[in-house]
Amino acid sequence: MVQSLVLSVDAMGGDSAPQVVIDGLAQFLEGQTGVSILLHGHEGHLEPLLADTPRVAEACELRHCEGLVTMSDKPSQALRKRDSSMWKTIEAVRDGDAQASISAGNTGALMAMSMMLLRRMDGVHRPAMTALWPTQRGRIVVLDVGANLEADGNQLMTYAIMGEAYARAIRGVERPSIGILNVGSEEQKGHEEVRRAAELIKASGLDLNYKGFVEGNDISAGTVDVVVTDGFSGNIALKTAEGTARLVASFVREALTSSLMAKAGAVLASGGMKRLRTLMDPSNVNGGVLLGLNGVSVKSHGGTDANGFATALRLAADLARSNFTSEVAANLARVQANNQDSSESAA
Amino acid sequence: MVQSLVLSVDAMGGDSAPQVVIDGLAQFLEGQTGVSILLHGHEGHLEPLLADTPRVAEACELRHCEGLVTMSDKPSQALRKRDSSMWKTIEAVRDGDAQASISAGNTGALMAMSMMLLRRMDGVHRPAMTALWPTQRGRIVVLDVGANLEADGNQLMTYAIMGEAYARAIRGVERPSIGILNVGSEEQKGHEEVRRAAELIKASGLDLNYKGFVEGNDISAGTVDVVVTDGFSGNIALKTAEGTARLVASFVREALTSSLMAKAGAVLASGGMKRLRTLMDPSNVNGGVLLGLNGVSVKSHGGTDANGFATALRLAADLARSNFTSEVAANLARVQANNQDSSESAA
Numbered sequence: 001m002v003q004s005l006v007l008s009v010d011a012m013g014g015d016s017a018p019q020v021v022i023d024g025l026a027q028f029l030e031g032q033t034g035v036s037i038l039l040h041g042h043e044g045h046l047e048p049l050l051a052d053t054p055r056v057a058e059a060c061e062l063r064h065c066e067g068l069v070t071m072s073d074k075p076s077q078a079l080r081k082r083d084s085s086m087w088k089t090i091e092a093v094r095d096g097d098a099q100a101s102i103s104a105g106n107t108g109a110l111m112a113m114s115m116m117l118l119r120r121m122d123g124v125h126r127p128a129m130t131a132l133w134p135t136q137r138g139r140i141v142v143l144d145v146g147a148n149l150e151a152d153g154n155q156l157m158t159y160a161i162m163g164e165a166y167a168r169a170i171r172g173v174e175r176p177s178i179g180i181l182n183v184g185s186e187e188q189k190g191h192e193e194v195r196r197a198a199e200l201i202k203a204s205g206l207d208l209n210y211k212g213f214v215e216g217n218d219i220s221a222g223t224v225d226v227v228v229t230d231g232f233s234g235n236i237a238l239k240t241a242e243g244t245a246r247l248v249a250s251f252v253r254e255a256l257t258s259s260l261m262a263k264a265g266a267v268l269a270s271g272g273m274k275r276l277r278t279l280m281d282p283s284n285v286n287g288g289v290l291l292g293l294n295g296v297s298v299k300s301h302g303g304t305d306a307n308g309f310a311t312a313l314r315l316a317a318d319l320a321r322s323n324f325t326s327e328v329a330a331n332l333a334r335v336q337a338n339n340q341d342s343s344e345s346a347a
Numbered sequence: 348m349v350q351s352l353v354l355s356v357d358a359m360g361g362d363s364a365p366q367v368v369i370d371g372l373a374q375f376l377e378g379q380t381g382v383s384i385l386l387h388g389h390e391g392h393l394e395p396l397l398a399d400t401p402r403v404a405e406a407c408e409l410r411h412c413e414g415l416v417t418m419s420d421k422p423s424q425a426l427r428k429r430d431s432s433m434w435k436t437i438e439a440v441r442d443g444d445a446q447a448s449i450s451a452g453n454t455g456a457l458m459a460m461s462m463m464l465l466r467r468m469d470g471v472h473r474p475a476m477t478a479l480w481p482t483q484r485g486r487i488v489v490l491d492v493g494a495n496l497e498a499d500g501n502q503l504m505t506y507a508i509m510g511e512a513y514a515r516a517i518r519g520v521e522r523p524s525i526g527i528l529n530v531g532s533e534e535q536k537g538h539e540e541v542r543r544a545a546e547l548i549k550a551s552g553l554d555l556n557y558k559g560f561v562e563g564n565d566i567s568a569g570t571v572d573v574v575v576t577d578g579f580s581g582n583i584a585l586k587t588a589e590g591t592a593r594l595v596a597s598f599v600r601e602a603l604t605s606s607l608m609a610k611a612g613a614v615l616a617s618g619g620m621k622r623l624r625t626l627m628d629p630s631n632v633n634g635g636v637l638l639g640l641n642g643v644s645v646k647s648h649g650g651t652d653a654n655g656f657a658t659a660l661r662l663a664a665d666l667a668r669s670n671f672t673s674e675v676a677a678n679l680a681r682v683q684a685n686n687q688d689s690s691e692s693a694a
Binding site for chain 1: 481482483493496497528530537538562563564565566567568576578579580582583584585586587588589590591592593594595596597599601602603604605606608609611612613614615616617618619620
């Protein structure tokens, strides 16, 4: 039996919505069976598009929404838009109508709505935003990349638990390796919170494949499957990497157009350069998830193309079909039980 | 009249010392007049090398040192090695025998010795380590990249003052623009310390070209001349960028060797690719300075080549010849005077 899956999609979020959303759905649905879509947005915009793409129309239930969250809405403004496609998209997950939601809209608004509607899991003080990071060894998981600016040792441990289950869910690695981002790999390095997190993970009694501290260069090297950090450092690392990749790419372009010979070489090498563009294409790693909530809410990049939106949809489907939530819940419960045991034995 | 300059050089620090140091000196001295060198290290190693390079021997006064700081020495161990080439190199600056010191040795040891011997400038609570960062618009200054893990608003303001004078000294920009690294560019973004630093800079009464908050991707874009951050985030940004550049370079290599056609193209484009390697060559941006001390102490990368060591020597010379120290001292004094004024008027 093919298990059926329902995804809730915000058709109106992102720079090129709703066209990119419909095209992304078309790409995604090609490889899937037993998936249906709750499509949220303005029917005036969506009906003509669906009429043109029958394969998508067939899988979709269109749910008309009058309201719209704009890119300039502050989270507090967005939270009042209860008739918006974004709100309705997440609400469908809360109500059990769908197993995961996907939106390419305003990030701050999406985080605020997800937290309000889906609420935090037991034992999670703060949710964390994940990024999939291209490395020498495929994609790895980095969290938190900006949901919360600060994280204490206990929160960092929670991120490790969530990141580990997430890497298993979406990458199929049996025992994902975990590292905490720091300024050196030695145990005595770093500020108090990262050292505390390392101690808590080791003392947790969980069967985590913890490898110790890693440094900034370890991220792209793919030294571990999961890199744990606070949202300030994680956001800076992510954006610094994006900027560096762009800089190097511009140097490559410059090098390959610097002379007639170089240009001729670039033409001959165009097959290889196309492969390079694929490797570097951010749409292949599109999709961030706010982990730690009672439900899956996936954020697609606002500027992504159809290919990128399809990647985010696949991510949501993989996560919804996995045991992510039950695994995280079990590990968090075990940590809490451990804490109670030790406080009782101390008493 | 050519002003004379004396540089104090640790001949024994770094992976390929002392050969790389002598070769780097040979490169550096070619473009210089009126510079002499105090060369610190073991005469048994150095005399044969100097005999082979008369141009370097001519400019050098060899000062024999028995002791050696190794790469595995902890700072506390290194500080006891008062007869080491590293200690003697910095001591020469403290004693006024030289205007700047350069070493490619153990970073932690060099920072500890520099702080002990040169001491902090008045008004500087914590010194900061600088990096020169290649960008779309040439090299920019990023600090702190790891001297201190944490920095409060006041310390970040001090970094801005020092980074600004440093960028003027080594890049010749009249009024270097300054940004504070943050997770967003809006004023209300970020944690308390970055917001406090922004307020302090604006209220300082100094004529700083402050541009506001910048994000990780702004570093490589070269949005500002000076990026100010705490040592934890700065270290992670720097190493993440290094890792990303290495990853993209490996993707480029892979692309250009993926087929016979691509390989042929790479041969044709080799002139351009050579230019790319020059742009990406870390030896062109080699040299970190611990700012905020009463004297110039330059750290060369331990694994650098002769070209990189020459870059670090040029950096030291530029800094020693500039008005860096007096400019920073004047700005710090003005900030302190302002603070006194406002506390007096509040009283």
